[in-house]
Amino acid sequence: MQDLTQEILELVRLTSTNLSPDVEKALREALEKEDPGSAARGAMETILTNVEMTRRNSTPICQDTGTPIFFVRNPDGWSPRELREQIRAAVALATKKTYLRPNAVDSLNGKNTGNNLGDQLFPTIHFEEIDGDTLSIDLILKGGGCENVGAQYALPDDRLKAGRDLEGVRRSVLDAVFKAQGEGCAPGFLGVAIGGDRGTSFVASKEALLRKVDDRNSKGDLADLEDRITNEANELGIGPMGFGGKSTVLGTKITSTYRLPASFYVTISYMCWAFRRRRMTVQDEQVNYE
């Protein structure tokens, strides 16, 4: 099996230092909507200057390089065990090269391992064996500020008048965006999962963030709800950094998964403006980055 350690290191570097074009485009459009001279516009200008600078200098967009979350789709012939070791080696190398901040902290004694390698759950690696001959590895670097404002609602929720339907989903998501205020580094992107158990719902909400910013949900009712939530979240006026302004949310991605009769979760993963996600694919030893 091919050793991909160096190629995965490049995936980490690219993700941490070079914002995806679809995200940058959304940020540029957001800047244009803010009033000249406003704190919100100033924040967006600073954000975009930083994006250009980090691409040029190969330095992290944000110092909180977050939890590295890998989604691996491996065809036959790729060993998840070996890929895990290669990913871990690449993450440690990336930390040494300051593409990543050492972020793995023992929850009991507070010790930071210094190399981003904790237990088997840190970094997070999801494997799915697939047909075909193309290996793909998606990486999201998700910072703690935005992770902390993620939320999960168990419907019905009487306080929100949220029942077990799409209207209940809308109410839950808007409540989460309100509660986040600027703390998640607005303008943000929302990954939303409906259903699952508590654990699978959170994973699904993060996987929803792999979709391109400007794609459209194949399910019509969810596509409409995504647009509506984005528009209404912006009506809240929280704005960049919570300074007040036009842009609070730049995209909403909703997925649904099966649930128990007794449970109806709506799970929101809030992604900060520094929406760092990249993909690499490997086919016939040829490596491509998106």
Place this chain on the structure above:
Amino acid sequence: MSNKLTIPIPDESIRSLSVGDSVLLSGIMITGRDAVHKWLSDTFIKNTREPAGDDLEVYQAIKPILNGGVIYHCGPVVGGLDTKQYRFVAAGPTTSIREEPYQGDVMRHFNLKGVIGKGGMGPKTLIACQEVPGVYFHAIGGAASLIAESVQRVLGVHKLDFGVPEAIWVIEVKDFPVVVTMDSHGNSVHDVVRHQSKMVLDRLLG
């Protein structure tokens, strides 16, 4: 136009600042976030634990920097860890609200004039801003490499055993860009935005 301020910041300069003001900060400050605030509070303010190891030494070292000074809620990416020729690679603010239980007491204890972070803070800190007096400076979250450029030198580090993000980094900054979002007159941009967005939310959820 941005106001230029040098640390230590005199009271009259603090009192002259209002929410919305852009400021370029220069001088020597320290970073401190979750572990540091809990350590300061437990060991020197609430005295729920005895000083141990180098606690007293570090306390004496940071006391003069904090007097009239500024603390930065930041867990940086630092280069030169092997050689101890430290340099800040990326150094944006972290979310400040986690320090709300401690910040006001820390401000009073050290005569701290400024807190830099992101996301704003709550009523206890706002009251301390009026009393000390002090202000909350909002940096642009995520603009980490740009902010790192305003860090001229890393003068030293304390409590590196807290880990790189949680350590106390002593830094000299020049023209560090921030916006005042909580002033010493009881005003908070965050309170206003929360209040206004709540009214919109209530309408949307009608």
